[in-house]
Amino acid sequence: MRRRICTALLALGLLALAGCQKAPEPVEFTTFAMDTVMNFTLYGEKKQAVDTVKPLLAGGVSALEKILSATEEGSDIARLNRRGTGGVGAETAEVLAKALELCEATGGALDITAYPAVKAWGFTQEEHRVPSPAELEALAEKIDYAAVKLEGGAVSLPEGVEMDLGAVAKGWAGDLLAEAVRANGISSALLDLGQSTITAVGAKPDGSPWRVGVVDPARPGACFAVVELEDMAMGTSGGYQRYFEQDGEIYWHILDPDTAAPARSGLASVTVASPSAFLCDGLSTALFVMGLEDGAQFWRDHPELDFEVVFVTEDGEIYRTAGLEGRFSLAEGYEDREVVVLE
Ligand code: AMP
Ligand code: MG
Numbered sequence: 558m559r560r561r562i563c564t565a566l567l568a569l570g571l572l573a574l575a576g577c578q579k580a581p582e583p584v585e586f587t588t589f590a591m592d593t594v595m596n597f598t599l600y601g602e603k604k605q606a607v608d609t610v611k612p613l614l615a616g617g618v619s620a621l622e623k624i625l626s627a628t629e630e631g632s633d634i635a636r637l638n639r640r641g642t643g644g645v646g647a648e649t650a651e652v653l654a655k656a657l658e659l660c661e662a663t664g665g666a667l668d669i670t671a672y673p674a675v676k677a678w679g680f681t682q683e684e685h686r687v688p689s690p691a692e693l694e695a696l697a698e699k700i701d702y703a704a705v706k707l708e709g710g711a712v713s714l715p716e717g718v719e720m721d722l723g724a725v726a727k728g729w730a731g732d733l734l735a736e737a738v739r740a741n742g743i744s745s746a747l748l749d750l751g752q753s754t755i756t757a758v759g760a761k762p763d764g765s766p767w768r769v770g771v772v773d774p775a776r777p778g779a780c781f782a783v784v785e786l787e788d789m790a791m792g793t794s795g796g797y798q799r800y801f802e803q804d805g806e807i808y809w810h811i812l813d814p815d816t817a818a819p820a821r822s823g824l825a826s827v828t829v830a831s832p833s834a835f836l837c838d839g840l841s842t843a844l845f846v847m848g849l850e851d852g853a854q855f856w857r858d859h860p861e862l863d864f865e866v867v868f869v870t871e872d873g874e875i876y877r878t879a880g881l882e883g884r885f886s887l888a889e890g891y892e893d894r895e896v897v898v899l900e
Pocket of ligand 1: 793
């Protein structure tokens with residue numbers, strides 16, 4: 558919610574800067590899906606295009622949730638988790654194939670079979686608990702995306718393996734919604750899918766890029782930086798987004814597939830910008846698990862994935878990749894912070 562306000566304030570600030578030039582009126586609306594509030598801002602000269610797209614956006618996200626959510630009882634994923642085998646629709650098969658590809662590319666830092674561990678920590682029902690070391694060891698053994706067999710629309714999972722697309726579903730939705738917006742002739746929109754997945758369609762109506770805030774993980778009510786986006790998406794994964802505290806220790810929802818426990822890589826948040834929202838979502842989770850050094854190396858090794866990153870360490874150090882030059886700036890109140898540029 559705070560993040561949304563952050564984005565809205567930045568957008569408003571820019572509108573004010575546009576000065577006397579009369580900007581078209583935005584159509585803004587909100588929907589609740591995927592466990593979060595989503596906020597859409599559309600600019601269209603043709604009211605009809607906006608009217609057509611509005612129900613598509615809200616309906617599109619909830620339709621996706623109905624097939625992809627592990628906690629939605631009738632979804633393809635929930636059914637597979639229950640039965641271990643079965644057929645899925647073309648869309649689920651496509652998301653699964655893309656997600657498994659990214660699990661592979663990230664060397665298993667992203668692993669869609671972390672679900673039994675996610676449940677054991679109580680993150681699905683928000684009934685949190687700390688599993689014992691023996692339990693974690695057993696859970697970690699079962700996390701293995703390579704064990705998922707996907708052939709056409711037929712999927713099978715070994716005993717005890719369950720899937721969860723929580724790390725990529727919002728990104729997938731972001732790309733689909735952006736496509737629907739463009740297909741209806743709207744060339745300027747900001748689709749905020751909540752919990753830090755945002756897709757910018759085109760630029761602002763005045764031609765300047767959208768300016769989106771990056772949340773300060775140490776003070777989630779504030780943004781420490783602004784990234785300019787034009788036909789780009791951005792996604793953030795951070796320990797501050799979902800966590801619980803027990804006996805003075807903080808446990809967050811991003812798990813290290815090797816240990817089945819919260820990933821403690823020294824990072825507080827990872828923000829990824831890319832033309833693909835799916836990549837932003839999946840890679841922000843994966844790079845959070847990898848940590849700064851391995852994450853930066855992954856960025857160097859994969860120019861073909863076309864993404865840029867902002868890392869914030871638990872000590873509050875800020876690192877950004879060189880490709881964000883000219884598109885990244887520190888926010889008001891953070892101007893004196895050092896930013897290390899990764900080459
Ligand atoms: P995100 O908020 O996009 O970083 O995704 C985190 C969500 O994905 C968690 O709430 C879990 O449901 C799931 N998850 C946690 N750790 C991982 C992981 N290493 N790989 C894939 N999914 C994960
Ligand atoms: Mg993610």
